[in-house]
Amino acid sequence: MTMLLINGSFQIKGTQPDGDTVRFTPDDPQEWDLVTSRGRAVKHDALGRAALRLDAIDAPETHYGPNRVHQPLHFAHAARDELLSWLGFTNVQQGPDETVTAVVPDTVPGFILASGADMHGRCVALAGRGVSGGTSGVDVDVDVDMLRTTVNHHLLTTGLVYPTFYRGLFPVLRTELTAAARQAQTAGLGLWPSDTTTTGAKITALSSITDDVVMLPKLFRRLVDYLQLSNPSLVCFPAYLAGVQDRFTVLSSGKRCAGLHNVVEISNGQTVRMTQPPEDLVFEEA
Incomplete structure (x- = not known):
């Protein structure tokens, strides 16, 4: 499956990340235009920071809707904390409204494999940590081996999120993610026993x-x-x-x-x- 590789960094201070949404800034913010050219526009601020929706997974809600309704917070926070830890953030401190007030470090390097944007202007993507080693702003073929390097795959293996698939995801990747989710379910990991x-x-x-x-x-x-x-x-x-x-x-x-x-x-x-x-x-x- 072909996706757009974008190198950049993750930032969470001043935001309210959950288990499937986090902020990302490309090294070259103009590369958001390459995602927009695939359909909907990616909403971003003047510095290029935009919200990601992690493709193929759905984490328990920490603050849904205008009334900020949540699912059982033990599971919602576990998914969020695993996402942030896997990306490389430590000592995350949050206020009562879930806003990150302090974190070490301020940013961590990473990359995304983008397939487009959703109706809310979030970039729909697979996300990886560290330096990708690839050329940013070009389409790459995403196979199962590459999928296994992403946090999307990792969170399913921990049983902390649900598989939730959309039509744009290639069947071979969906099959791998299904296998990861079912293995976690069989092992009784994360939220599955509940x-x-x-x-x-x-x-x-x-x-x-x-x-x-x-x-x-x-x-x-x-x-x-x-x-x-x-x-x-x-x-x-x-x-x-x-x-x-x-x-x-x-x-x-x-x-x-x-x-x-x-x-x-x-x-x-x-x-x-x-x-x-x-x-x-x-x-x-x-």
């Missing part, structure tokens, strides 16, 4: 998903948006999902769907579960 995505979670209030149960972040976000509109009953949740119309393909059946209600079941008005594991779904960018 995961309720396919086994079912009883939801009695918003606190059920912020403090108690662990599930695929995409499902969590849809539940948060629904529960903030309605009462705790999930009876109408499938209809809500049908209206949101997340578009995806179920790999095992080849079925193309519009709406997570196609793979979500509600029982007793309070228990929700997905009928397919996260790695069996390939989403389309909105």
Whole structure:
């Protein structure tokens, strides 16, 4: 799979990183234009700093939406801390709003393998640490060996994030990431022993998903948006999902769907579960 290699550095002071989002600055900020030429524009500040969305993974939320709703923080913080440690940051100090107030060092060298930008202007990328050894601003063929050098792959091997695939990711890379996630799940690593995505979670209030149960972040976000509109009953949740119309393909059946209600079941008005594991779904960018 061909991706755009960009050399640069990671910075986190003054930002609110989570387990799948971090700031990156190219050595040559004009190289963001090369990503923009693939579709959407990458939003960046005057110094070239932009937010990355780490491709193919989804970490438990530390602060979702205007009300800053979180998933169980033990798991959300574990994913974030592993990301920052792997990149090379130490002594990370944060304020109560999750903003980094101090860190050693201020920046760490790294590189990204960019495939484009999402609807929020974040660069969608695989991310590596240190010096890439390649020429920045050129397309490179990303194979499984290169994929295994990225933090995206690393976080799946630790079981701290969920696999969440989009159509732009090449199947051979998706297969490798699926294998890494399943190996972590089988070994009982990270969040997997607590995961309720396919086994079912009883939801009695918003606190059920912020403090108690662990599930695929995409499902969590849809539940948060629904529960903030309605009462705790999930009876109408499938209809809500049908209206949101997340578009995806179920790999095992080849079925193309519009709406997570196609793979979500509600029982007793309070228990929700997905009928397919996260790695069996390939989403389309909105």
